[in-house]
Amino acid sequence: MTSISPQRIAQIEARRDELGALMATGDLSGERFVQVSKEYAELEPVAKAAGEVRRLRAELATLNRMAEDDASDGDLKAMAREEIEEIREQLPTAERALALALLPRDAADERAAMLEIRAGTGGDEASLFAGDLFRMYQRYAEGQGWRVEMISASTSDAGGFKEVVASVEGKGVFAKLKFESGVHRVQRVPVTESGGRIHTSAATVAVLPEAEDVDVHIDEAKDLRIDIYRSSGPGGQSVNTTDSAVRIVHIPSGLVVIQQDEKSQHKNKAKALKVLRTRLYEMERERLHNERAGARKSMVGSGDRSERIRTYNFPQGRVTDHRINLTLHRLPEILEGDMDELIGALIAEDEAERLATLDG
Helix, strand or coil, X not given: CCCCCHHHHXXXXXXXXXXXXXXXXXXXXXXXXXXXXXXXXXHHXXXXXXXXXXXHHHHHHHHHHHHHCCCCCHHHHHHHHHHHHHHHHHHHHHHHHHHHHHCCCCCCCCCCEEEEEEECCCXXXXXXXXXXXXXXXXXXXXXXXXXXXXXXXXXXXXXXXXXXXXXXXXXXXXXXXXXXXXEEEEEECCCCXXXXXXXXXXXXXXXXXXXXXXXXXXXXXXXXXEEEECCECHHHCECCCCCCEEEEEECCCCEEEEEXXXXXXXHHHHHHHHHHHHHHHHHHXXXXXXXXXXXXXXXXCCCCCCCEEEEXXXXXXXXXXXXXXXXXXXXXXXXXXXXXXXXXXXXXXXXXXXXXXXXX
């Protein structure tokens, strides 16, 4: 791992102290104070990690001088050598923590996310699996203290979902869920299978960071065509007697969003605009990512929804993430939302890969 220079550590600590002094003056305007305090909050953990590296390096230098000093007492030298070994063990961990703190942050990590799950190949069994995945994420979200709001859903006759879209709000939602995008595969004996044969089905998951008003500028008068019509249920039957369903076409991109789950036209329009903003924001993120990173693809995958990322094998009770070759024999617990080990491994692999890129 590339060693962080003393000069870089001094710069980090100096900037933290400068920001702290600025806030202490009480002379900052409201907007400027928010900017400074935000930068300070982001820099403080980095400065803390830098300070620990500096402390350990200084202690190691002192102990090395003591161990090499001919005038030092023999017992003192022996004690110094013991402490040198301890610090040499601690220092790489502290330097790695600092390197991780210095890695560029994904600006979307702290945002809410739009979770979209669609049944793939496998008919009714695929829709049931899509329902299993949605419940898994709901339970995981509950454990994290997040809030899940259903945006739209299309159910299947078997009781699963052909498609379900939900908003997930809370601390660090996108940071933890962003590696879930891709094709999820299930191997199990369907309830309808009398011969006991194992079937393979799939569902597609997409996790998109939700846009804020400042991210995407939409001129409703020029950019949007909004159609209002009567909602319809399965088989064309009317869900309600008012024109409440909303179809929004974003003319510049050609994106179309349809929302009809609510009885209120205004609620449907608000939800449709939320989905539209999120998809436009994701398009812009992908464009910028491709410009900056070229064809680089991280170890945990590109987030491409066509990429097979994970298999849930019921007969063997295992979950395998193909991107990091991780197999966990805890399928029931994972489907109940116990995803910490799985998500933690994906985040760790991403960090390791980005650190390796820095070293290169």
